[in-house]
Amino acid sequence: MRIFVALAAILMVTCADIPPRCCFPKVWEGMMATVQIDSSGMKSSLMSASYDFSVDRFALQDVDMKYRIVLDFTKIIQYVITSEGLCTASKVPNKELNCIPANATFVGSVVYGGPGGMVLDKWSYKVHYPPVTAVITVTRDTCVYVSEVGSGTFSGTPFYRSDEFSNITYAIKDPSVFNVPSPPCPSDQDNNLVMAKGQTSLLMGL
Template identity: 40%
Template sequence: MLTLVAIACLLVATIAAPVDDPNQSHCCTPKQWSGTMRSISDTLSGGKLTTTNQTLMYYYDYNNMRAATVGKGFRLVQDFNKMESYTIVSGTCTPSKMTEPLLNCVPEKAAFIGSLQYGGPQGLRVNEYSVDAFAPNIKGRISYTADDCIPVLETVIGTGPDPSLHSIEFVDIVPSIKDPSVFDVPRPPCPTDTELDNVVDMPTQQGSPFAALP
């Protein structure tokens, strides 16, 4: 069963600690973009550690209020106009209701931590925010590029009964979607709108502004 987890990333080494930027603001991402997400998740439950390591494609379309995540053998389509998601795996489709809106800007409750630079004098400049205020038992940070507000890295730690570490990096991001068919919902196997009355809500973790992952 595919489940929703927080966007996260194992942060790489930097040459400097975050520095306060008095001109920083809660920026907004481009309205359309796509690229690769590389995720690592560790969850401890009942004394057993489970680790997943995945590379996926993510497609973000705020103009049409939709997003899609594509991995090996599955596709997750999120329709934020209808607040419905569809997980399509091997010819089967599982619909879910969503409760959280699609975000375009860094949420106001994400507290600004500082600015830093990855990789050296000509490296990537990013602004970093805390996601601790998103939900109880959540600690973490997310980084966006300082010039065009592209999400880069996020680390989220769950401190509840089943502790977890979710990490993701966004790479090779482009400000476009070359193949809009990734948002298509096949009917069948997916149900029609009139068949969705009894669909259950999708559990949502509040640490992540963007993507849904398996």
């Protein structure tokens, strides 16, 4: 009986420590640093990049201005626009992620900076495409993305990706990041648009 009571008390404390699922700010931008590793047999590759990142729709721009990516979630289309004036469009498989998913599991909390520092909550959830397990880290007080790590197997190949965010502000300084030039971008009515494969961030559930 005492063991049962003790276990019940532990479960109650654990449940009480789980924060409520929060929703992310609807408009924000900042810097995103990405590291991605794909390996197949003895071969492996490492990609590291930084982006100016804006969310209200969804836009990524390489800091070297070589390309930018725009996602239109009303049309479920992703555009990749290069500095050479080329543009490709593809369908995206998942919807925008606005809140901690209902099926996410609370992993735990950490404090950055020690006593009195920033409290961060970690949540684990399944990403359907590519099929990986992702862990989101958000601030406890404002539900701002701090990082996301995804790992699993994509097209039979081991996959790992880490995104980290910094210098967050709650405004879009340059709304033109969402502009899609047409031409060269193909029409969103083009029936030949293919499914995007592994080109988008784990952020937003992609």
